Amino acid sequence: MFNFSLSSNKNQLSNEILYDLIIVGSGPAGLSSAIYAARKGLSVGIIGDKPGGQVNDTSSVENYIGFEFVTGEGLAEAFKKHAESLEIHMANDVLVKSIEKDDVFKLIANNYMTYQSKTVLIATGSKSRQLGVPGEKEFYGKGVTYCAICDGPLFKEKTVVIAGGGNSAVEAAIDLSKIANKVYVVHRSEFRADKILVDKLYQLPNVEILLKTQIKEILGDGLVNSIQTTGELDGNLLTDGVLVEIGYVPNSQFADVEKNQRGEIIIDDHHMTSISGIFAAGDVTTEPYKQIVVAASEGAKAALAINEYINNL
Amino acid sequence: MFNFSLSSNKNQLSNEILYDLIIVGSGPAGLSSAIYAARKGLSVGIIGDKPGGQVNDTSSVENYIGFEFVTGEGLAEAFKKHAESLEIHMANDVLVKSIEKDDVFKLIANNYMTYQSKTVLIATGSKSRQLGVPGEKEFYGKGVTYCAICDGPLFKEKTVVIAGGGNSAVEAAIDLSKIANKVYVVHRSEFRADKILVDKLYQLPNVEILLKTQIKEILGDGLVNSIQTTGELDGNLLTDGVLVEIGYVPNSQFADVEKNQRGEIIIDDHHMTSISGIFAAGDVTTEPYKQIVVAASEGAKAALAINEYINNL
Numbered sequence: 001m002f003n004f005s006l007s008s009n010k011n012q013l014s015n016e017i018l019y020d021l022i023i024v025g026s027g028p029a030g031l032s033s034a035i036y037a038a039r040k041g042l043s044v045g046i047i048g049d050k051p052g053g054q055v056n057d058t059s060s061v062e063n064y065i066g067f068e069f070v071t072g073e074g075l076a077e078a079f080k081k082h083a084e085s086l087e088i089h090m091a092n093d094v095l096v097k098s099i100e101k102d103d104v105f106k107l108i109a110n111n112y113m114t115y116q117s118k119t120v121l122i123a124t125g126s127k128s129r130q131l132g133v134p135g136e137k138e139f140y141g142k143g144v145t146y147c148a149i150c151d152g153p154l155f156k157e158k159t160v161v162i163a164g165g166g167n168s169a170v171e172a173a174i175d176l177s178k179i180a181n182k183v184y185v186v187h188r189s190e191f192r193a194d195k196i197l198v199d200k201l202y203q204l205p206n207v208e209i210l211l212k213t214q215i216k217e218i219l220g221d222g223l224v225n226s227i228q229t230t231g232e233l234d235g236n237l238l239t240d241g242v243l244v245e246i247g248y249v250p251n252s253q254f255a256d257v258e259k260n261q262r263g264e265i266i267i268d269d270h271h272m273t274s275i276s277g278i279f280a281a282g283d284v285t286t287e288p289y290k291q292i293v294v295a296a297s298e299g300a301k302a303a304l305a306i307n308e309y310i311n312n313l
Numbered sequence: 314m315f316n317f318s319l320s321s322n323k324n325q326l327s328n329e330i331l332y333d334l335i336i337v338g339s340g341p342a343g344l345s346s347a348i349y350a351a352r353k354g355l356s357v358g359i360i361g362d363k364p365g366g367q368v369n370d371t372s373s374v375e376n377y378i379g380f381e382f383v384t385g386e387g388l389a390e391a392f393k394k395h396a397e398s399l400e401i402h403m404a405n406d407v408l409v410k411s412i413e414k415d416d417v418f419k420l421i422a423n424n425y426m427t428y429q430s431k432t433v434l435i436a437t438g439s440k441s442r443q444l445g446v447p448g449e450k451e452f453y454g455k456g457v458t459y460c461a462i463c464d465g466p467l468f469k470e471k472t473v474v475i476a477g478g479g480n481s482a483v484e485a486a487i488d489l490s491k492i493a494n495k496v497y498v499v500h501r502s503e504f505r506a507d508k509i510l511v512d513k514l515y516q517l518p519n520v521e522i523l524l525k526t527q528i529k530e531i532l533g534d535g536l537v538n539s540i541q542t543t544g545e546l547d548g549n550l551l552t553d554g555v556l557v558e559i560g561y562v563p564n565s566q567f568a569d570v571e572k573n574q575r576g577e578i579i580i581d582d583h584h585m586t587s588i589s590g591i592f593a594a595g596d597v598t599t600e601p602y603k604q605i606v607v608a609a610s611e612g613a614k615a616a617l618a619i620n621e622y623i624n625n626l
Contacts (some may be wrong), residue, residue: 032378032606039376041508063352064382065345065609066391068398078379087383149617153352174624178354195626289614293345296378297610301602 010266011084013091015113019045021107021306022107022117024096025251027053028292028300030123030283031083036303038086042310045089045117047096047109052076053125054072054283055292059141063150064292075292091115096254118313119306122265122273122280123299126249126290131163131244143224143241148172149291155180155241160226163215164245165189170197172245177204184237186229218242250284260286270309271302279306324397325609326404328426329390332358334619335420338436338564340366341605342595346434346619351399353613353620358402358430360422365389367596368605370460372488377605388460388605396515397556404428409567418590431626432619435568435578435586435593435611439561444476448531449557456537456554461485468493468554474540476528477558478502483510485558489518497550499542501527531555539586563597573599583622584615592619 013022020274021037023030026048037044050056056074067075083090091109099120107115130136136144139271145151148168151173160180162173165187173185174197181205190211191198201207210233217228219236226238250263258266258274265273265280273280281287281302284293324599326335336343336352339361350357363369372383380388396403404422405407413419420428437502439481441459443449449457461481466489478500486498487510496519503524504511505558513522523546530541532549539551563576571579571587578586578593586593594600594615 028378035376035378039507039509043510063348063613064379065341065348065613066377066388066394068391068395075379078381082378082381149349149352169623171624175353175620194625200624289617291610291613293606293613294610297604297607300376300378300604301608304602 004109011088011090012046013047013089013115013239015115017043017045017089017116018104019043019115019117020310021045021119021121022047022105022115023121023123024048024107025123025125025284026051026090026092027123027125027284028055028297029125029280029295029302030121031079031299032296033121033123033281033299033303034083034088035086036300037306038088038304040092040307042307045091045115047091047094047107047115049093049095051080051083051090051092054127055079061292062153063148089211098254099256099278101275101277105266118277119310120278121280121302121306122252122257122284124256124279125283125295126192126248128197128244129247129249131215131246133215133217135220136244137218137222138298139218139242142222143220144218144244146244147239148175148243149161151243152176152179157181160184160236160241160243161186161215161237161239162243163187165191165193165211166247167193168247169199169245170191170201172243172260173201173207174204176243177207178281182205183207183241184210186210186215186227188212188231215242248283248290270305271298272305272309277309283299318609324401326358326360326402326428328428330356330358330402330429331417332356332402332428332430333623334358334432334434334616335360335418335430336436337361337420337435338438338595339364339403339405340436340438340595340608341368341392342438342608342612342615343434344392344435344612345609346436346594346616347396347401348399349613349616350619351401353616354365355620355623358404358428359396359405360420360428362406362408362409364393364396364403364405368392372484374543374605388411410592411567412569414588414590416570431590432623433569433591434615434619435565435591435597436595437564438596439563441557442560442562444528444557446528446530448533452531452533452537452555454607455535456476456533457531458554459557461488461556461558464556465489465492470494471552471553473554473556474499474528474550474552475496475556475558476500478504478506478524479558479560480506480510482506482558483514485556486514486520487517489556490520494519496520497552499523499526499528499540501544525593528555561603562595566599573589583618584611585618585622590622
């Protein structure tokens with residue numbers, strides 16, 4: 001007899017199994033939570049885009065302790081391999097459209113499948129808000145960056161433009177003034193940052209502040225070499241890079257749980273959302289530090305909390 | 314002219330520099346915070362025992378995402394190497410005796426040196442908890458041990474009792490079953506360890522599990538030869554050694570900051586202790602999950618919070 005099976009891969013997520021936990025999102029938070037949950041003996045599924053998530057889009061990672069220097073793809077691969085070494089069922093390149101609560105949770109996916117689980121962990125991360133100007137996409141990773149903490153050291157003894165006027169932008173400017181030769185802060189309106197930070201910024205000799213000025217285009221030749229601006233300063237500004245610090249957009253639209261004004265999911269001390277049985281971890285939550293090691297830790301902690309929740313059901 | 318210098322090593326902690334941050338402790342929390350702080354442009358020192366901390370004493374690590382399987386020593390080495398790639402000044406095999414607050418913080422060390430810093434991060438971790446039974450102290454190093462990796466080989470082809478029911482105890486039992494002739498796991502209640510580990514333990518032919526059983530006394534004649542038990546098993550059990558794996562006591566005695574009943578340091582959302590300018594992170598704090606990835610994350614977050622604190626000074 002022939003054995004026809006659409007899910008011959010032992011690690012493939014099945015719509016016929018009721019899982020203890022399905023994790024939505026396969027970035028550092030999702031994969032780390034899967035590892036911890038599987039080691040606790042829970043049946044675990046993951047529905048995600050690409051294993052490793054945003055880590056794949058990072059040129060290099062130098063602040064995840066243990067990996068002195070690794071490409072984003074290399075670290076994402078190490079994370080994926082680690083998760084695959086355990087019995088974790090995955091559906092990659094799949095997005096969850098909505099979560100319905102019945103006796104169990106039903107996750108409706110864009111592959112026309114419905115998956116079932118006793119608990120759900122939302123770990124879909126967030127994406128950086130973009131300026132939406134010509135050259136921004138083209139020069140991403142070639143001078144354009146969205147992460148001061150990750151890529152700040154790249155601007156050592158160079159000139160850098162920071163786009164933004166909130167706390168993150170001003171803090172990034174203060175930090176980068178210690179590393180770079182010259183820092184421009186370009187913001188379309190007035191500062192929204194805390195006064196104490198703005199006051200400090202104005203005292204820094206190698207920082208120039210351009211308010212009511214908009215970046216119109218990012219220019220370069222292989223790498224960023226200048227920006228075109230309009231407004232208070234209308235012209236061309238030479239720079240080695242552009243750090244865009246204008247906030248994040250959490251990937252939380254599909255989830256009908258309580259969020260803050262920015263769309264970040266609100267969780268309690270046990271990583272539980274406003275709906276009992278639905279948990280969240282990592283960049284999609286109100287956790288202020290959007291870092292790989294933090295997401296991995298939050299995922300691990302959420303898995304331990306979910307295990308305790310299931311033991312108590 | 315000869316150049317006499319006591320601190321010829323560029324990475325050696327100096328008592329002549331006023332650091333932005335001195336970290337007390339060089340485990341995962343301490344080293345991760347040092348990496349983040351140095352990358353922020355802060356001048357950073359570490360005073361610690363052994364880089365990698367307790368990770369060194371662990372036989373293998375399988376849940377730190379990115380490292381599918383690594384020895385404790387291997388992971389500690391990777392952490393150390395990562396920190397050493399940055400300009401971080403270290404004093405190894407040194408303990409801090411007390412912290413005094415003047416214009417700046419003064420850290421009095423047991424090497425007769427006093428180091429100075431604008432901020433302090435306490436990341437001293439925790440140490441093994443003792444059973445507190447007669448014979449435990451007497452036979453320490455004569456059959457009683459708290460370190461499976463260090464002393465495991467001593468029990469080659471012998472009989473050993475492991476006290477405890479958490480992950481460390483069960484992992485130690487699995488490791489020792491490969492070396493020893495006979496392993497007893499004695500625990501006063503039920504297992505708290507991961508199911509995956511407990512299942513594995515029950516499959517091992519030379520492991521005997523005694524739950525709801527307490528060790529009353531450790532007996533011997535020069536070396537351990539038996540234990541006296543009470544509970545489910547009430548009697549005398551012949552053994553060549555006792556490996557105690559029942560948790561940890563935080564290394565917080567030297568620090569005059571607010572703590573909970575267990576001696577764990579209480580911190581706020583910004584990792585600040587009850588003394589402004591003194592921060593804490595990792596196993597020494599009230600953080601409930603004593604995991605490597607959690608400590609690394611807490612260290613990173615503390616460093617970012619400290620950077621913000623310094624920016625606001």
